[in-house]
Structure formats: C-alpha cells, structure tokens
Amino acid sequence: MFVGPNLTPDKETGLGNWTEQQIVTAITKGERPDGRMLAPVMPWMGLSHLTKSDALAIAAFLKSIPALKNKVPGPFGPDAQPSVFVMSVQPGDVYAGLAKSK
Numbered sequence: 543m544f545v546g547p548n549l550t551p552d553k554e555t556g557l558g559n560w561t562e563q564q565i566v567t568a569i570t571k572g573e574r575p576d577g578r579m580l581a582p583v584m585p586w587m588g589l590s591h592l593t594k595s596d597a598l599a600i601a602a603f604l605k606s607i608p609a610l611k612n613k614v615p616g617p618f619g620p621d622a623q624p625s626v627f628v629m630s631v632q633p634g635d636v637y638a639g640l641a642k643s644k
Contacts, residue, residue, distance in 0.1 A: 552609040565601035566594075 548556035557565060564575045572579050572586035580586060589597070615625045 547614055548610065548612045549604055550607055550610045550612070551605050552611050555611050555613045556609060557604055558609060562598060562601040562605060565604055566597040569600060570597050 550556040551558040553559055560568075560575055567573055567575075568580060568584075569586055569589045570592055571590065572584060574580060592600075
C-alpha cells in the first residue's frame, strides 16, 4: 500500500524541513534524510541520471510552491493496521486459494 506524500514545503506535513540537497538525494538515490529508503514506487532509479542542475531545479520548484498542510496516512509497518484501502498483487495460485476459501 502506498499513499503519496505531501511534496509541498509545509514544515509539519511536507518537505519544509528538507534542504534542496536532501530532496536531490531523495529523487536521485531513493534515500530520505533519516537514511531510510523510499518506497519502490518512487522512480529514483529513472531519475538517478538527472544532471545536478536539473535535480536542483526540481528541488527548487518543490520548495517554491505554496505550502499545504496535508498529513497523509502511513507509513505502515508489517504489523500496523492500515487506515486506507489496501490492494496487493498475489501470484495466481495464491489468489485461487484465497478465492476458494471464501
């Protein structure tokens, strides 16, 4: 399950406390300022080839848009109860077994 983060410069719920370099590292290396890796849905591998000036331009843009307070749910750990709709991809045999058990 993935809920997109608040990418506005709001200091409480968005990127407001991130530096431009931290944003560049996130979009080109998939690493958050706290060292955690971003969810696989973040296409950082495709963005890893950006030039330094292009990556900095994206970071500057994200810092320049109006800040919106928008707390999104998650992240949810393996033992957490999600508070949003969850969709998962199952192999065919697992799905067939789940369908038969209902």
